Amino acid sequence: MKNYPFTAIVGQDKMKKALILNGINPKIGGVLIQGEKGTAKSTAVRALADVLTNTSVVNLPVSATEDRVVGTLDMEHILKTGEKKLEPGILAKADKNILYVDEVNLLEDHLVDILLDTAAMGVNRIEREGVSYEHPSRFVLVGTMNPEEGSLRPQLLDRFGLCVDVESEKNVEERMEVVRRRLNFEQNQEQFETKYEQDQNQLTYQIQHAKELLPAVEVNDHLLRAVADLSIELGIESHRADITVIIAAQTLAAWKQRTEVQLEDIYEAAELALPHRLLQDPLKENTSGQKLTELLNHKVVDNQ
């Protein structure tokens, strides 16, 4: 079964942008996609791997066992030879890849702990059953969730670099187009793929190009100040927020084939990197998102 092409996804531009940015620069720290069911969340994540070179999507099922995730003893080997050998788990496979957690808010607590540990250090340490072993596990964490089904632990929330909300399309014509494309895809996958081949290649090239450009992108102090101001104004405590905004803005600049970050990049990045960090208090009414949008709009107008 083939993946639905990334470029054939109708609308959901913000989500696509967030995914592409992570594809260009894994340092952004992943993306959390929040939204209702059926908004092409999973499709987009799976399709992303096709436009990235040397990257695959590794799936972490919410109810996986600890053995499977961190790795365990290779029983077969130990019994046949009497030697200890580690059988790597999902985290080993996720190294340098995208780690995809569907319904991340339902991820079992013991797995969340493992995930937090590993994500913080970029290393998976295995200390169990007489095995001591560690291996790098640097992954781009991509999670999807439907907020109606439960909330995410704040610690894990902060691990996600970017956060986007997706909504189902309300426009009838747009939705018809979604169905039309999907029908075509189901009807003849090869033909559909050929149709989008050029777009896909184009996107792959753009991402590759942005990757090469990225190290050369510069940020001046004036912009760093703008980021700090923004965070203070919004009352964000996390420094990771500032750093993520800067990194995302750099990546955005590279994506737009520039080697210098501009103010608009900062605001565009803030829109993706800050919304989930504003929700420090899960019990407060959700007005902070609007506050962010208003503030950003205001700033953009001011600078024009």
Place this chain on the structure above:
Amino acid sequence: MKCLIGQAKAKRGIAAALINPYLDRVCIAGARGTGKTTLLQMVLSYFSKEDAVIIPSHITTEKLLGEKEIALFSQNIGKPNNQSILHQAKVVITDQFALMPENNQRLVVQLLKNKGMSFYQDFHYPATSKWFYCLDQEMQDTSLLKHAKLCVRLIPVLEVSEREDILVSRGNPEQEYTKEELKKAKDRLSSVQIPEKMLQLAVEVVIRSGCKNQEADMDLIETARSLAALDSDQSVQPKHIEEAAGYALTHRMGEQQESTNPENSEQQVNEESSMNSSEDTSHSHPSSGNEENPLDYDGQDQEASGDSIPNEAPQDNPIITEVSEEEVDQVIASLKMQSDFLFSKQHTYPSSGNGKHREGTSAGGNGRMLRAVQRPAEAISLYHTLTAAAPYMKVRIPPEGMKLAIEKEDIRYKLKEKQQGFTILFLVDASRSIAAKKNMRVIKGAIMELFQQAYQKRDRIGMVTFRKTESEEVLSFTNKFAEAKRKLGEIPTGGKTPLAAGLEKALKLCEKEKRANKQGMPYLVILTDGNANETLKPGGTAAQARSEAYQTAKRIAQEQLPVTVIDTQSGRNAFGLAEELAAVIEGEYLSLDTLTDKNIAKAVQSRLHPLEGRR
């Protein structure tokens, strides 16, 4: 196959799903004894035995994920099988899906949804499998319905004659599908055309139905296409859309109801409001994607779904040239009825919402390993087994092909424990004596702080208030904190103090919770001034009220529930009643006087979380 009389509608739905590879998740809902299992057997008869996988509700997580078959336990030292049970299955059946532990339910759904995505070495999800699961309508958790692309409903036999009339009048006489028929229909499927008008009708029906899931568009169209193929029609007709909506939308409309108002049992009323709310949302995004709209009909969704659209008229379909509001309405009306029916059984079981199937102490094969035990459990701990066998290595002779000799008595199993939050029940005195503004504010502040901490620690909370003559369960155990907060804000105050009734209710809930969730002992926090002046049967004297309260308190003490009593009485005029209550209940006593709300939270949490080291 003819064993199931009637139920033509369900059979048609199943047939539609069988011929269309896209429709791969089917739910069979019905009351007990309406033939769900028989229907599953009918489904099975279409597949060969090797292609079918039947998942029992007690399956282990390892088996689902795929486990290594160790050479030690299998004679054929060949290729070890580490594939999931689902691997290469063409059809997957879960008869009692609702009885499966929650974590495995999720796993099954994720495995079957994210097909073709690898996550473990060479492991791949089944690429073509279809999933059929049954839900008992009387005990169903509505949230389980949403996993299905199609839902067929089995109707009680009483109504068959009536339903048959409907079916006959629609021109669909009851029929059985043979394998050949299905195969032919499957061949026809690819040639079934979908006129633009029908596409539009489908999308509008989905939007108007209030179903938020955009995936429903595709499911509805594909179902309609299957139905057209079954009828040997060249293109999809309105009647197919209408019929398909019954399969693809009804169960999702319930999902909508559930999400707008999860604990509400008055779903009929809710139906209306959910319809309106969906309209509202479309109002609030009137401009989404207008620019790209090639057929400029003002881009107003609500207009599009309301009025007929004259300027777009492909001629594929001679019968109908435009989608009229009437038509959409008609489909919606019939859907509403069906949806009501599907969810109606819930009315009679209002309390069956949560906590039906909970992981037992063994945590359903998942969780963190605590230690190795000899008592057989779900997973073998190889390391501990080997350690146990190690001393005997010199005297035993290993079997052929093995380096080590391990006997049955060496085998150690993993005892696993699942990390779980605590369950905290707040019993809040909302009577007149407490209602003094400042007091209530402090109490609410304290509870809020506890909520907040509980949220971070993944604890579940519930709340009971008592005032006037009775106690009320304001919040059943949940971890939805936004809801808890809202409920807290809405607590009415005033009236007498039926302390005994409050304690009674709290005890009952804690007992229930203890039964349902054997792992965690619920923790009770009582906020009161200790004063009781209303008896269980309203009208008693204050003295009677107090003695009743103390009797209940003694019973709570016998249950050995961990309790904290927080005295809401402020300094000077304290009577020490709450302290007395704390003594009777054998709980801890805290006074609001010395505590700010943050301190209360800390005090409670520090009592709870010394235990934290153990979990």
